[in-house]
Amino acid sequence: MLVETISTATSSLQALPPGCSPIPRTQRGRMKLLGAVLLAAGLLSTAAGREQPPWPDEPSKTCFFQTLSSVDSEFCRGDLEIIYPELGDVGCTYIPKCHQYRRRISREWGSPRVRYPQAEESKKYVLVLVDPDAPSRANPRNRFWRHWLVTDIPGADLRTGDIQGRVLTAYVRPTPPPRSGYHRYQLRLYEQPAHEAIALSPEERVSLGAWAMENFVEQFRLGSPVASTQFLTKYHED
Known part of the structure; x- marks a missing residue:
């Protein structure tokens, strides 16, 4: 189509009588058209000669977040949210392997945001994160492995997800051992x-593993959790 337009405009220009002045209005329009066509052709030629950006080495992958089985999902109660970077709320899901999420949650990311919109501002709460499957779900001899314990959390903080409180156990990243299968990481919130x-x-301060969590809950009269959630993940190379 471009070649035909150039040819038409050129033949019209050649048909002008030699020495004719001034150029008729119709011919001036044709010459403007020819100039525009030639300019466009030059731009296309220049663009074609440029080096094209290379394709990515690997096409982007779609990540699928699988919800927990019916048995494990029963633990999730009360709209408690546990929020990690790039993943959002991971409550009641498996951490996917794509984009190295399992490696990053165990090697890079710090403590998640924890949000509980139903928290009462006038009350304080206790937050517990444990692994009941240490060293494996089939042989949990070191349950409950304590990954996080915070007390005196104002209800107002839980409403926004930026919790402040008294840290009894600093956050420890989920790090399932190789070939130990999926581990449950259970978040419990007590009034x-x-x-x-x-x-x-x-x-209890000496060791994180084999923590008698039930005794702790009973000793301080925490009762049943007001909300709870969990996610499952395993060693990032398995």
């Missing part, structure tokens, strides 16, 4: 009894 001073014993 803290008024004027209750909560602390770990010297023995």
Whole structure:
């Protein structure tokens, strides 16, 4: 189509009588058209000669987030959110392997945001993150492995997801051992009894594993969780 337009415009220009002046209005229009066509052709030629950007080495992959089985999903109650970068709320899901998410959650990312919109601003809460499948779900001899324990969390903080409180156990990233299958990482939120001073014993502070969580809950009269959720992940190279 471009060649035909150039040819038509050129033949019209050649048909002009030699020495004719001034150029008729119709011919001036044809000459403008020819100039525009030639300019467009030059631009196309220049663009074609440029080096094209290379294709990515690997096309982007679509990540599918699989929800937990019916048995494991029963643990998720009360709209408690656990939010990691790039993943959003991972409650009641498997952490996908794509985009190295399993490696990043165990090697890079710090503590997640925890949000509970139903929290009462006048109350305080206790947050517990444990692995009940240490070293494996088939042989959980070191349950509950304590990954995070925070007390005295204001309800207002839980509403926004930016929790502040008294840290009894600093956040420990989920790090399932190789070939140990999926591990459950369970987040439990308790309402803290008024004027209750909560602390770990010297023995509990020494080790994170084989924590008697039920005894801790009973000792400080925490009762049942007001909300809970969990996600499952495994060693990033498995």
